[in-house]
Amino acid sequence: MQLNQSVRFHVRKVAVCGAGVMGAQIAAHCVNAGVPVVLFDLPAKEGDKNGIANKAIAQLRKLKPAPLGAPELANLITPANYDDDLAQLAECDLVIEAIAERLDWKRDLYHKLAPAIRPDAIVASNTSGLSITQLSQALPDALRPRFCGVHFFNPPRYMTLVELIPTADTQPELLDILETFLVSTLGKGVVRAKDTPNFVGNRIGVFGILSVFAQAEKFGLTYEQVDELTGVRLGRAKSGTFRTADVVGLDTLAHVIRTMQDQLPDDPFHAHYGVPPVLAALVEQGALGQKTGAGFYRKEGKTIMRLDPASKQYVPADAKVDDSVAAMLAERDPAKKLQALHDSDHPQAQFVWAVLRDSFHYSAVHLADIAATARQLDLAMKWGFGHAQGPFEIWQAAGWQQVAKWIQQDIQDGKTLSSAPLPEWATQGPVWEARGVHTPTGSWNPHDKRFEGRSTLPVYERQIAAPRLVGEADSLESxxxxxxxxxxxxxxxxxxxxxxxxxxxxxxxxxxxxxxxxxxxxxxxxxxxxxxxxxxxxxxxxxxxxxxxxxxxxxxxxxxxxxxxxxxxxxxxxxxxxxxxxxxxxxxxxxxxxxxxxxxxxxxxxxxxxxxxxxxxxxxxxxxxxxxxxxxxxxxxxxxxxxxxxxxxxxLAYLKKFAMTVATxxxxxxxxxxxxxxxxxxxxxxxxxxxxxxxxxxxxxxxxxxxxxxxxxxxRFPVAGRDGIATLTAQLVNMKVGGYISEHDFTVAEKIAHVLCGGDVDPNSLVDEAWMLTLEREAFLHLLTQPKTQERIASLLKTGKPVRN
CATH class of the missing domain: 3.90.226.10 (2-enoyl-CoA Hydratase; Chain A, domain 1)
Incomplete structure (x- = not known):
């Protein structure tokens, strides 16, 4: 069915098929945005046939970080199963499949779903790396133009990136509709990817992890040293590389690596696509990271232990970054920073240069295969992996031509992970002359050999002062x-x-x-x-x-x-x-x-x-x-x-909630x-x-x-007066006696209760704002004189956290 461009397409209800971790959290984020969801899964073998979906919905209320903006939003998710409830698909404008990464399982599910899907609905797979084109072949001809990949990053509420992957049959108008929904209704950052294994984010990101494995071993660095060097010091997530792998799940990481290994046999970097032996061993042992309590790290009491690959034992983590290398990473001038790292003989500096060089090299070699423009690749790493800058941004900010010469020399000297040369566009022509891939007129499109402007979709006209990449024009004309x-x-x-x-x-x-x-x-x-x-x-x-x-x-x-x-x-x-x-x-x-x-x-x-x-x-x-x-x-x-x-x-029934919220x-x-x-x-x-x-x-x-x-x-408005103060104070006494609050917490909370209730006046007395503000001001200034308050403020200013006293 063709899209009618004169009629606006509304996504009023979503079906998510698959109530696993990703499916349930995609459902959660849809209801965060006020879009009701039907969450499907297999029928339970015993009891309520919607038991699997119900359990997933209940779990959403307990997970940390919370996938739901408020627990009651779970009520907007309707549990369903494939045996009894397929008729509910007729109510859904968007159907997202989010089951396990098995091509055969997904195809079987499509055969089951297709007859019940509305002919004008949008159908998408949340696969993290399987071929969208191969998946589409399990759908009837009428649905193929309305099918694409829509890959959310985990956790969907907090991660900005969603990759949108078409097949050759996907209607372009459908992609525009879906991108608009994802950007405005769900608040996401959309990158359009080509239908290649692991798409853009995981393709570049997982190679980056494999590079870290290889270079850490080459330069003899421990896991916690690597995490210190590849975390905030490098403008990346605080957890670095190995802690992030533990959080994501080592089995998931291994699966994505195998996808590249199996599906990219002719890739010039293929020799490094194998699952590293230490990672394979951990997965085989069931040490899958945070979800199993052990991976590259293990917590024993309050002590963080890290795996020693030589002894295969966990030893106390002791991150040591050399002061000279820390100073290089703290340098604000990108050109000076990369120059220092490149020229240094220190193993830690050589490691960081090698990891950055590998990301530049790999991104340049594969840009034309996986994304339309350099902008899409950089945004994928910023939005999907928490990098402050994408690889092309870092390269360009540090001096495109000089860095390109260093990469070429390392290729010639056999220091890189592949002997593949940099593509011609990176070393001559418009990019070389512009000294980078991002310019005020647009970002480099290697297929069309031109700088391509940003998306002209109307939804982006609503964005004021969205961040620009290095080299792009300022977006705000004010x-x-x-x-x-x-x-x-x-x-x-x-x-x-x-x-x-x-x-x-x-x-x-x-x-x-x-x-x-x-x-x-x-x-x-x-x-x-x-x-x-x-x-x-x-x-x-x-x-x-x-x-x-x-x-x-x-x-x-x-x-x-x-x-x-x-x-x-x-x-x-x-x-x-x-x-x-x-x-x-x-x-x-x-x-x-x-x-x-x-x-x-x-x-x-x-x-x-x-x-x-x-x-x-x-x-x-x-x-x-x-x-x-x-x-x-x-x-x-x-x-x-x-x-x-x-x-x-x-x-007091209404005031009590405010009192406890403020006091705590x-x-x-x-x-x-x-x-x-x-x-x-x-x-x-x-x-x-x-x-x-x-x-x-x-x-x-x-x-x-x-x-x-x-x-x-x-x-004027009524206040609870002295009776309210007495009631709230009695509750605070119970909290103090029970050990829930300290003596000084009690002092502060008692003052809060006094002011909130309007002071020592009769219940339901009418007061004005001037009365209330006077009470506030007097109580604030009194507390400021208290030594324990001054201790807390001094601690906050010195350490960023108030002392508990």
């Missing part, structure tokens, strides 16, 4: 309205709303120091004078890590609480300025919104949050309480919830969780695609202004 050392006020070009002012912070971690606070007030003044609305949002993350304690502590040390009191007042005045601004203020939240960042956001007229936003009033962790309107907000919101849902219910410094696990806590309202928008955040926020602000939005009027 106009600065006001800027100082603390903040920047700016506007977006057409077709974005011209009447919306955007405010971004410039402080480290976007903390709220006095200059930023004044910048926020100035932005409101500007917006009221010349614009229709204001958006507060950052181009990167986090939204804000809270108040700038480094700026506040010296003030306290020199002048005591009296010196800090004006700073607190200024923070409180700022949030009230936001709440009662005469233009709508929208907070665009992503990453952390902690402490003052949370207080700022809850006082805005509206919030637009990326799904992965972690919001919390965390001051209790450092022995303080929220002092910039956070507790006033919680008290007012609890009163609103009572009035909206059950006016006759006790106010709880941070939301997602934007949905923040909505459940109460830091986001039901009306606040949640977006899945991080780079659509400012697009949505600006339009939301513009719409609010155009629809006659008015600022709220100050109103």
């Amino acid at each position: 106009t600065t309205v006001y800027e100082d050392e603390a903040v920047r006020c700016w506007t977006l070009p057409a077709p974005h709303p011209a009447d919306v002012l955007i405010l971004s912070f410039k402080s480290k971690m976007n903390t709220l120091g006095p200059d930023v606070v004044r910048g926020i007030v100035h932005a409101v003044d500007l917006a009221e004078a010349s614009y229709s609305a204001l958006v507060i949002g950052q181009l990167g993350e986090p939204f804000s890590a809270g108040a700038d304690l480094k700026a506040m502590l010296p003030v306290f040390e020199q002048g005591g609480p009296a010196a800090v009191e004006p700073i607190e007042r200024e923070m409180q005045d700022m949030v009230l300025r936001l709440r009662y601004a005469q233009v709508p203020v929208v907070a665009a939240l992503a990453g952390m919104a902690l402490g003052g960042g949370c207080e700022l956001s809850v006082h805005c007229a509206h919030r637009v949050a990326h799904f992965e936003t972690y919001i919390g009033l965390v001051e209790a962790g450092i022995g303080l309480l929220p002092g910039a309107g956070g507790l006033a907000y919680c008290a007012r919101r609890a009163a609103q919830q009572q009035a909206e849902s059950a006016p006759d219910a006790p106010l 410094a709880q941070v939301s696990s997602s934007a949905l969780d923040a909505r459940n806590i109460g830091y986001l309202l039901p009306s606040d928008a949640i977006v899945m695609q991080r780079y659509e955040l400012l697009y949505v926020a600006a339009r939301q602000a513009h719409t609010m202004a155009e629809s006659g939005w008015r600022a709220p009027l100050p109103q």
